[in-house]
Amino acid sequence: MGKTIAEKILSKHSNNDAHAGDLVVADLDFVMGQDGTSPLAIRAFEEMGATEVFNKEKVVMVIDHSAPSPLEGVSALHHLMREFAKDKGIKLYDIGCGVCHQLVPEQGHVAPGNLVVGADSHTCSYGAINVFSTGAGSTDIAAAMASGKLWFKVPETIKYILNNKLAKGVYSKDLILYLIGKITADGATYKAVEFTGETIGNLSIDARFTISNMAIEMGAKAGLMEADDKTIEWVKKRNKTAFEPVSPDSDANYLEVIECDCSKIEPQIAKPHTVDNVSPISELEGTPIHQAFIGTCTNGRLEDFKIASQILAGKKINSDVRFIIAPASKDILLEATNMGYMQKLIEAGAALVTAGCGPCVGTHNGVPSDGENVISTANRNFKGRMGNSNASIYLGSPATVAASALTGKITDPRNYL
Amino acid sequence: MKLKGSAHKFADNVNTDYIISGKYKFKTLDMKELAKHVMEDLDPDFYSKISPGDFIVAGSNFGCGSSREQAPLAIKNANISAVLAKSFARIFFRNAINTGLAVVECDTDKINPNDKLEVDLSKGLINNLTQGITIEAKPLPGVMLKILGDGGLAPHFKRYGSFGGK
Numbered sequence: 355m356g357k358t359i360a361e362k363i364l365s366k367h368s369n370n371d372a373h374a375g376d377l378v379v380a381d382l383d384f385v386m387g388q389d390g391t392s393p394l395a396i397r398a399f400e401e402m403g404a405t406e407v408f409n410k411e412k413v414v415m416v417i418d419h420s421a422p423s424p425l426e427g428v429s430a431l432h433h434l435m436r437e438f439a440k441d442k443g444i445k446l447y448d449i450g451c452g453v454c455h456q457l458v459p460e461q462g463h464v465a466p467g468n469l470v471v472g473a474d475s476h477t478c479s480y481g482a483i484n485v486f487s488t489g490a491g492s493t494d495i496a497a498a499m500a501s502g503k504l505w506f507k508v509p510e511t512i513k514y515i516l517n518n519k520l521a522k523g524v525y526s527k528d529l530i531l532y533l534i535g536k537i538t539a540d541g542a543t544y545k546a547v548e549f550t551g552e553t554i555g556n557l558s559i560d561a562r563f564t565i566s567n568m569a570i571e572m573g574a575k576a577g578l579m580e581a582d583d584k585t586i587e588w589v590k591k592r593n594k595t596a597f598e599p600v601s602p603d604s605d606a607n608y609l610e611v612i613e614c615d616c617s618k619i620e621p622q623i624a625k626p627h628t629v630d631n632v633s634p635i636s637e638l639e640g641t642p643i644h645q646a647f648i649g650t651c652t653n654g655r656l657e658d659f660k661i662a663s664q665i666l667a668g669k670k671i672n673s674d675v676r677f678i679i680a681p682a683s684k685d686i687l688l689e690a691t692n693m694g695y696m697q698k699l700i701e702a703g704a705a706l707v708t709a710g711c712g713p714c715v716g717t718h719n720g721v722p723s724d725g726e727n728v729i730s731t732a733n734r735n736f737k738g739r740m741g742n743s744n745a746s747i748y749l750g751s752p753a754t755v756a757a758s759a760l761t762g763k764i765t766d767p768r769n770y771l
Numbered sequence: 772m773k774l775k776g777s778a779h780k781f782a783d784n785v786n787t788d789y790i791i792s793g794k795y796k797f798k799t800l801d802m803k804e805l806a807k808h809v810m811e812d813l814d815p816d817f818y819s820k821i822s823p824g825d826f827i828v829a830g831s832n833f834g835c836g837s838s839r840e841q842a843p844l845a846i847k848n849a850n851i852s853a854v855l856a857k858s859f860a861r862i863f864f865r866n867a868i869n870t871g872l873a874v875v876e877c878d879t880d881k882i883n884p885n886d887k888l889e890v891d892l893s894k895g896l897i898n899n900l901t902q903g904i905t906i907e908a909k910p911l912p913g914v915m916l917k918i919l920g921d922g923g924l925a926p927h928f929k930r931y932g933s934f935g936g937k
Contacts, residue, residue: 377914379934390793393800394840402928420797427798475838475862491840491866493924501933505914539784540832544861573835575861628784715793736788736836743792743812 356603358511359578360546363486363600367469374510374607383468384412385498388454390419390715391473393431394492396438399499407442408502414463415439416447416454418710423449424718452683452709455479455567455651460683462592466581466599471498476651476733478574481566482559483589484581484599486546489570509546509575510609512537513602516553518617523768525661526561527653527731527751529553530568531622533614535632543573545609548602553616554579559588560657567652568733571629621766624749627737635754638764643748644726646677646759648704649712653731653752654682656689662756663695665770666702672762678720679704680712703759716741729758774852774873774890776824778882781813783830787863789813790834790842805841806848823850826890828882830856834863843867853890855879855897855908868915871923876909892919 357365361373368378385407387395392415407413415435423429432449439446447457455476457463464470466484471477475489490504498504520529547569554562562579569577579585581599589597621635648654648662659681671677679699681687687709690696700706707713713720714732721741722728728740728747735747750758753767760770795808810817810827827833827846833856834842843866846854853873857880867874873892882888886901895908911919917935921927927935 377912390797390839394844397800398925401925404928425798431797431800473838475836477838489838489862491838491862491869493840493869494865497924497928497934500928503934505934507912539835540858540860543832543858573832573860717793717797734788734836736786738792738794738812739788741794
């Protein structure tokens with residue numbers, strides 16, 4: 355019987371002929387932790403009696419969630435991470451470097467066919483470049499750092515065949531919100547997802563990351579894409595190892611195959627307080643907003659700032675809106691500055707915060723007030739997510755957020771393109 | 772091992788931000804402190820309602836969202852003995868086992884708020900003492916039972932140096 359991408363990668367890394375449902379202990383190519391999860395992982399690592407990481411080149415830590423530290427308690431946890439990284443001889447990306455899920459692929463730590471775990475649920479992002487990557491908790495990460503191994507249940511796979519190009523003004527964020535709205539927040543729990551078809555082929559790598567990043571919002575363990583020429587070129591610029599992309603067999607066994615004509619999708623919005631509470635933008639136009647945010651591991655990339663700057667060039671945002679931008683990495687910030695995108699956005703009224711997770715996870719950098727509405731390019735709109743459970747968060751594409759910042763209400767970006 | 776306590780009921784899709792908000796989890800590694808805020812955005816007084824040994828009983832997809840291990844740790848440190856749900860989000864399920872919090876997948880429609888329950892983990896049976904019915908649970912995979920039996924993944928690794936057999 356043929357195999358899916360998940361079955362092939364997990365078979366190879368466990369020296370097994372593994373199929374969906376099998377339990378395997380597999381060798382890992384890379385392990386990552388961030389500042390919300392690494393402190394507990396370090397504690398568990400010590401409790402395990404471990405002294406060294408399995409491979410210094412294959413473990414990194416990133417300080418991105420509360421960076422720079424807004425509180426004494428956080429500073430102590432950051433200090434713990436810095437000391438651990440120094441002591442074990444591993445790389446630590448400190449404040450201002452960027453969001454872990456941008457840095458791991460951008461800095462060349464992973465390549466197609468790899469098996470990766472990270473102590474962050476959006477680790478599934480690297481599926482966009484054909485990496486089986488998945489989120490795990492701190493104790494799993496401690497075991498992974500110590501042994502280079504982790505146990506996995508080989509997942510069943512749901513395959514999406516995404517046909518035709520997206521319409522003008524409709525982006526990969528709209529597509530993934532649309533798909534999550536249909537399948538719901540637990541529609542792919544315990545499963546892997548493969549995203550295939552012409553729609554994916556037409557997207558840039560930046561745009562593909564947005565889709566794989568949000569696979570977890572349908573409950574999925576991994577959001578995988580095949581490596582095409584664009585993928586290989588993108589990875590080769592950053593990663594010098596010899597890698598082997600993995601494609602599914604033509605007779606692979608899928609739990610479900612879902613086809614979609616993506617040319618008919620319009621801009622989408624996830625409404626408070628769940629990511630699968632999705633509507634086309636036409637149903638929400640005119641909803642007042644008080645804060646707009648472009649950034650995060652979902653939509654803080656160069657292409658996202660380019661699109662936003664095109665909408666806002668030479669204009670001023672609505673005077674009742676705070677507009678926060680956080681590039682997903684230092685390299686993106688520098689490139690967006692070189693390209694003039696930052697100038698246009700800041701002149702339009704944007705407040706630039708440190709490259710990193712920004713206000714997405716509610717620790718600093720823009721906590722909304724009671725009763726306020728936020729429109730954001732992030733991946734989660736749970737109650738309290740941005741630090742105030744009496745605020746409401748709407749999720750949309752960078753174009754939708756930019757257009758909405760301009761008018762002070764939820765606005766279809768197609769009016770401004 | 773038999774656990775005994777009352778049911779505190781919650782709906783579907785209880786996410787990790789509701790279990791322990793991001794605004795607290797970055798502040799400290801003191802789990803007793805975090806435990807005071809458990810489920811705060813769904814029920815501000817929840818912590819004060821818990822008697823040691825009680826159960827959280829929920830619908831489907833419990834623990835969806837982030838990978839924060841503070842979620843099962845905050846529940847465990849709030850003296851909840853187990854979480855019963857129709858289904859669990861994948862990462863939460865692993866984290867619970869890895870930190871020694873019992874998780875039980877079963878038909879929770881048969882449990883009402885404040886029902887007195889007796890849970891037998893090894894047999895996978897829930898006795899609803901209030902209603903006088905028995906509910907069957909989905910058994911845990913062997914690897915998870917072994918880790919849970921050792922008290923979590925850290926003690927398991929300490930004992931075996933790696934994964935102790937499959």
